[in-house]
Amino acid sequence: EDKVVQSPLSLVVHEGDTVTLNCSYEVTNFRSLLWYKQEKKAPTFLFMLTSSGIEKKSGRLSSILDKKELFSILNITATQTGDSAVYLCAASNFGNEKLTFGTGTRLTIIP
Amino acid sequence: EPEVTQTPSHQVTQMGQEVILRCVPISNHLYFYWYRQILGQKVEFLVSFYNNEISEKSEIFDDQFSVERPDGSNFTLKIRSTKLEDSAMYFCASNTDRDKNTGELFFGEGSRLTVL
Numbered sequence: 001e002d003k004v005v006q007s008p009l010s011l012v013v014h015e016g017d018t019v020t021l022n023c024s025y026e027v028t029n030f031r032s033l034l035w036y037k038q039e040k041k042a043p044t045f046l047f048m049l050t051s052s053g054i055e056k057k058s059g060r061l062s063s064i065l066d067k068k069e070l071f072s073i074l075n076i077t078a079t080q081t082g083d084s085a086v087y088l089c090a091a092s093n094f095g096n097e098k099l100t101f102g103t104g105t106r107l108t109i110i111p
Numbered sequence: 112e113p114e115v116t117q118t119p120s121h122q123v124t125q126m127g128q129e130v131i132l133r134c135v136p137i138s139n140h141l142y143f144y145w146y147r148q149i150l151g152q153k154v155e156f157l158v159s160f161y162n163n164e165i166s167e168k169s170e171i172f173d174d175q176f177s178v179e180r181p182d183g184s185n186f187t188l189k190i191r192s193t194k195l196e197d198s199a200m201y202f203c204a205s206n207t208d209r210d211k212n213t214g215e216l217f218f219g220e221g222s223r224l225t226v227l
Contacts, residue, residue: 034215042115042202042218043154088154097144097167098156099216 002027006089006102014110017079021105023089024071033065033072034099036088043088046074076107084109113137115219117203123225127192132222134186134203143186144204144216145178147171154202160186193226200224 003026013019025033032050036043047056049065049072056063060079065072076083086106090099116135124130136143145157158168160178177189186205190197200223204216 041200041220043216044218045215048215090154097142097159098169099146099154100156101154103153 002091002093002100004089004091004100004102006087006105008105009103010106010108012108012110013079015079015081017109018075018077019079019107021074021076021087021089021107022071023073023102025089025091025100026070027091027093027100029094030067031092031094034090034092035063035072035074036090038086038088038104039084046087079107079109081109081111083107115203115205115217117201117219117222119222120220121223121225123227124193126195126226130190130193130224132188132190132201132203132224134188134219135184136186136203136205137217138184140205140207140217142166142206142208143178143180145188146202146204146218147199148202148221149196149199157188157201190224193224195226198224198226 005024007022032048034048035046037046047063052065052067060077063074086104088104089102092099115137118133122130143160146154147157148154156169158172158178159166175191179187200221202221203219206216
């Protein structure tokens with residue numbers, strides 16, 4: 001059974017801190033690893049990673065994939081209160097349509 | 112900016128009743144999905160839909176569930192006889208052929224279903 005595990009489950013930091021969120025996966029016919037941000041309801045897309053070692057970057061957020069060790073990290077530098085959200089990691093497979101999600105990491109930024 | 116819209120935002124129903132959750136995907140999108148998230152648990156895949164038919168479904172999507180695209184714009188999820196364990200947030204999502212290659216899914220705000 002495909003599995004995605006995220007850690008930590010929750011994280012509370014002060015504004016300006018840097019955080020690293022972890023995602024490990026066990027997925028047959030792995031295709032890609034995706035990160036989503038879920039603030040109130042709808043998850044919004046952040047990154048898709050398919051190749052090892054290539055960092056994807058968007059502003060203060062960056063992510064990288066290690067296909068040998070089967071994990072990905074999401075880094076957020078200089079955190080702001082608007083970064084408070086649940087961050088979801090999901091994996092996709094070749095040959096089917098679905099995404100397999102982790103339970104998410106709840107990030108709280110204290111002003 | 113185009114968005115996926117879902118109605119109702121919250122529905123409360125009695126066990127055994129039928130519910131229909133409605134979604135209007137982004138207009139040029141071709142692939143449609145339903146996911147659900149039971150409170151405090153993972154987002155789970157239910158079904159994908161393309162070219163007016165189901166392309167894939169999960170074990171959760173049993174005979175009590177059905178999907179339909181009745182009029183070329185709406186995409187509905189019907190639960191025939193609701194059970195307590197169907198209480199969850201149901202997310203509709205869509206993407207285009209190009210988005211399938213990037214992996215990006217566009218999610219709606221969700222419909223919260225409470226079964227009493």
